[in-house]
Amino acid sequence: MNILQARDLTKTYRIDGRHLTVLEDVSLSARHGEFLVVSGASGSGKSTLLSLLSGLDKPSQGRVFIQGKDITDISEDDLAPFRNRVFGFVFQSFHLIPSLSALENVMFPAELANDRDAEKNARDLLERVGLAERGENFPHQLSGGEKQRVAICRALVNRPKIIFADEPTGNLDSENGRSVLELLLDFQQASQTTLVLVTHNPDIAKRADRVVVLADGRLARGADHGA
Ligand SMILES: Nc1ncnc2c1ncn2[C@@H]1O[C@H](COP(=O)(O)OP(=O)(O)OP(=O)(O)O)[C@@H](O)[C@H]1O
Ligand SMILES: [Mg+2]
Numbered sequence: 001m002n003i004l005q006a007r008d009l010t011k012t013y014r015i016d017g018r019h020l021t022v023l024e025d026v027s028l029s030a031r032h033g034e035f036l037v038v039s040g041a042s043g044s045g046k047s048t049l050l051s052l053l054s055g056l057d058k059p060s061q062g063r064v065f066i067q068g069k070d071i072t073d074i075s076e077d078d079l080a081p082f083r084n085r086v087f088g089f090v091f092q093s094f095h096l097i098p099s100l101s102a103l104e105n106v107m108f109p110a111e112l113a114n115d116r117d118a119e120k121n122a123r124d125l126l127e128r129v130g131l132a133e134r135g136e137n138f139p140h141q142l143s144g145g146e147k148q149r150v151a152i153c154r155a156l157v158n159r160p161k162i163i164f165a166d167e168p169t170g171n172l173d174s175e176n177g178r179s180v181l182e183l184l185l186d187f188q189q190a191s192q193t194t195l196v197l198v199t200h201n202p203d204i205a206k207r208a209d210r211v212v213v214l215a216d217g218r219l220a221r222g223a224d225h226g227a
Helices: 046-053 076-086 102-112 118-128 144-156 174-191
Strands: 002-015 018-031 035-040 061-066 087-090 162-166 194-198 210-215 218-221
Touching: 002 046, 002 194, 018 046, 018 061, 018 194, 018 218, 035 046, 046 061, 046 162, 046 194, 076 087, 076 102, 087 144, 102 118, 102 144, 118 144, 144 162, 144 174, 162 174, 174 194
Parallel strands: 035 194, 035 210, 087 162, 162 194
Antiparallel strands: 002 018, 002 061, 210 218
16 A cells, blocks of 8 residues: 555746746655655755655645545645654754754654653653763754754654655765664664655665656656556
């Protein structure tokens, strides 16, 4: 069963009265537990695609279904709690909240979901990634690799069904990049989570169940499983 299905997604921006189509007729699906890599040159539309798939942004045309539910037109009020419970996000540049400690950053989505075990789960995750002692530290006191590990804990704290990761190792040296990738893959495999990961790195792509390649806003290959 496809947990994620996108049909004919098109995204057009209007700039100075002109239309710029950055994504065109992209159809894509992902299965439960699948590791899907999205690849393609800079500017080909990878981040745009991720923001449409995750409901952070709306397509100009086309539809997105998550667990069979059409999320394309639902209101932000209805979408936000759904997104918080079903999706986990990892960004290239961490996106931690600077005024919150590492522990508070990880707890944040769990508190939004009224999870009574928010703190315990957050502490467990930080321990798993070797940061048990750093929970009280603020993002500016952490290295890039540490920040990304905190960001991954935050993405995992609500046990998401789908993780969207936009070049999560892009800002890390190769050793930190490897450990961050292993962390994501361990979780993906242990929890049978779907992982949609944007990367240019062929070594990472090699490990994916499937690779789709964007070129100028269109899918060049790997598009679909069918229904
Ligand atoms: N808000 C926006 N307004 C206008 N154009 C945009 C906007 N956001 C993105 N674009 C354009 O859409 C195209 C795709 O951008 P996107 O960020 O999805 O590319 P990408 O594949 O993620 O690139 P990179 O590998 O550099 O991160 C680019 O040409 C970009 O300039
Ligand atoms: Mg991008």
